[in-house]
Amino acid sequence: MPETIYxxxxxxxxxxxxxxxxxxxxxxGTAARADIFKQLRVELAAHEAAEERYLYVPMLMDDMxxxxxxxxxHEHHELDELVEDLQVTDKSGSGWMATAKKLSEKVHHHLREEEKKFFQVSGKIISEVQKVKLAKSYRRDYERVLKLAGRSGA
Structure with missing residues (x-):
């Protein structure tokens, strides 16, 4: 069975x-924290960009x-703002961890909502053939943005 966008x-x-x-x-205050944060920031950036292009855009074309x-x-925008806050805040302070917890909660909420609700709605709109094609396009763009975002630094 071929890979789908989901x-x-x-x-x-x-x-x-x-x-x-x-x-x-x-x-x-550790290098490990800075590295994990960078990995998460890059992963979110690549995922959001490719997902918006290859899942949300086709969805926006249908009233449903x-x-x-x-x-x-909107939720992607909220995640981006939290990531931005974490980039400018001292990574060793308690305020940074409070924001990191908020980001984690929002990420988990968004992913649950997507998998439980959004995938079902989009599954009624997008054809089986499109789901396979969109997966290939998503993968290509995801990898491209992953490389770009990784080069832009922390």
């Missing part, structure tokens, strides 16, 4: 969940997908 997205979702757990367990897509895009 298979590709779930793979990234698991990476995000794992990185969030590692980040919350990391020790203040408008509300769910808008909501998901």
């Amino acid at each position: 298979d590709a997205l779930r793979e990234s979702h698991e990476i995000q969940r794992s990185l969030c757990r590692k980040l919350l367990r990391s020790k203040p 997908g408008l509300s769910a897509s808008r909501h998901a895009l």
